[in-house]
Amino acid sequence: MNKPEVKLVDENGVRLDGRKLDELRPIKMDVGVLDKADGSAYIEHGKNRIMAAVYGPREAHPKHIALADRAVIKCRYHMAPFSVEERKSPAPSRRELELSKVIREALENSVMSEAYPRTSIDIFIEILQSDGGSRCAGIAAASLALADAGVPLKEIVAACAVCKIDGKIALDPSDIEDKQGDADLPIAFMPKSGVITLLQMDGSLTEQEFNQALDMGITACKKISEIQVEALKRKYISVKEQAEERHEAQEAKA
Amino acid sequence: MSTTPQQPPIGKIEQKGIIDLLAKGLRIDERKLTDYRDLKIETGLIQKANGSAMVNLGKTKVMTGIKIELGTPFPDTPNQGVLTVNAELVPFASPAFEPGPPSEGAIELARVVDRGIRESKAIGLEALCVKPKKHVVIIFVDVYVLDHDGNLIDAASISALAALLTSKMKRYEMDGEEVHTGDELVPLPVLNEPVAITTAKIEGSMILDPCLEEELVMSSRLTVTTDRDSNICAMQKGGLGTFTDQEVRQAVKTAIEKGKEIRETIRGAAAGR
Secondary structure, X not given: OOOOOOOOEOOOOOEOOOOOOOOOOOEEEEEOOOOOOOEEEEEEEOOEEEEEEEEEEEEOOOHHHOEOOEOEEEEEEEEOOOOOOOOOOOOOXXXXXXXXXXXXXXXXXXXXXXXXXXXXXXXXXXXXXXXXXXXXXXXXXXXXXXXXXXXXXXXXXXXXXXXXXXXXXXXXXXXXXXXXXXXXXXXXXXXXXXXXXXXEEEEXXXXXXXXXXXXXXXHHHHHHHHHHHHHHHHHHHHHHHHHHHHHHHHXXXX | OEEOOXXXXXXXXXXXXXXHXXXXXXXXXXXXXXXXXXXXXXXXXXXXXXXXXXXXXXXXEEEEEEEEEEEOOOOOOOOOOEXXXXXXXXXXXXXXXXXXXXXXXXXXXXXHHHHHHHHOOOXXXXXXXXXXXXXXXXXXXXXXXXXXXXXXXXXXXXXXHHHHHOOEEEEEEEEOOEEEEEEEEXXXXXXXXXXXXXXXXXXXXXXXXXXXXXHHHOOEEEEEEEOOOOOEEEEEEEOOOOEOHHXXXXXXXXXXXXXXXXXXXXXXXXXXX
């Protein structure tokens, strides 16, 4: 490497951004942030700023992609040109094409697609600002957008990455930890069913380190799942309050 | 957009046959659950390439050719050679393949093979710098799928490694401001030996090296790439299904064990070249 390597973890096990090894970055989620889309969600996870939107179930297009016994699911993971340090061409890169595929596969299992044969459910993920773990944050947001669109789900999919930095397994890598770290392990997980729906890895891990990292990632996914459920509840409560206000206003008029 | 693939062209009866057999611990081609198919590796078939390997994994046939050229480095890595992996799903390899820009399957295949080579540091890219910012050696790894009978990832990663291990390159040196290209050929420095092992899950059974029929029935697959020290250097889950954490740990264990065996086979095929 050409750049001088920064020490990512100090002797007390504290990371550059002050986190402990098993600590998540701050996460904020909002559901129903867009008007036109059938479902949408916004997530801030560390410096990640990601918007996800869902259209559908709607008529499959082109028609020949439709399946007779279930809905097809389409997925696009895309990074905005301004989302990274140096401008990224808006044309989809090979990385984005691969991620679109694995994210679709990570979400498909949660969707009860049999309920909508011959239709298409389209998932769009836009990375407005990219930090470490953007595919995981994108999955978390997209799963919320699916729920917001009213698509029947077995459960919400949570996702989080684990990394190895300065020889230690650590949760939820930031940008620099992702780039300079020794390994990156993104995981998507459905907590109630207890199943993994996305698993990728690059870097170098021993079997023991991998097992430790997997445990850490699954625990974190359970926490993220709670934040997702909270965000969804907030949306429903706000809808309910709005309806009640309207009702009261009408009664006052009468 | 990545789209749910069309339903597999496999009959319900055949699907049921595969699943029923697996319930008894048997497979349609009489293998055990953790058996690999016959692996045949032939190197050096393409004289015009810097290295090449034809791999037959059962009836799956994958060839990799290595081309090594002089080029310019990426601006963010001025002191490193360049490694690019590309995969071509040749249209005659399967009725499902069509000519045209690479499909997401081809991109995934190339990127998983790339990840194994890159992350295990199999190629010493620093040693391939001739003059920083100006001239570096570029290694093109082109994976050619010729016959698709399942488990392309493993076959491709085996053929890529065998081709790299047997690659020879010219010596490039700076002669004043010019690059001097020597006549004698030297082996490409290969520093590690990543091997990808794929486990498929069909109705709760975990099987190694799925053939095409098994792939059409599987719910998901997990590829684990290990290096010569049995460290994990790349992973990729594929398919619409899921894995429990126990299944993942089991697949990792199997990949480490099987990886050792396959690595020996590749070494044998590459020896003396």
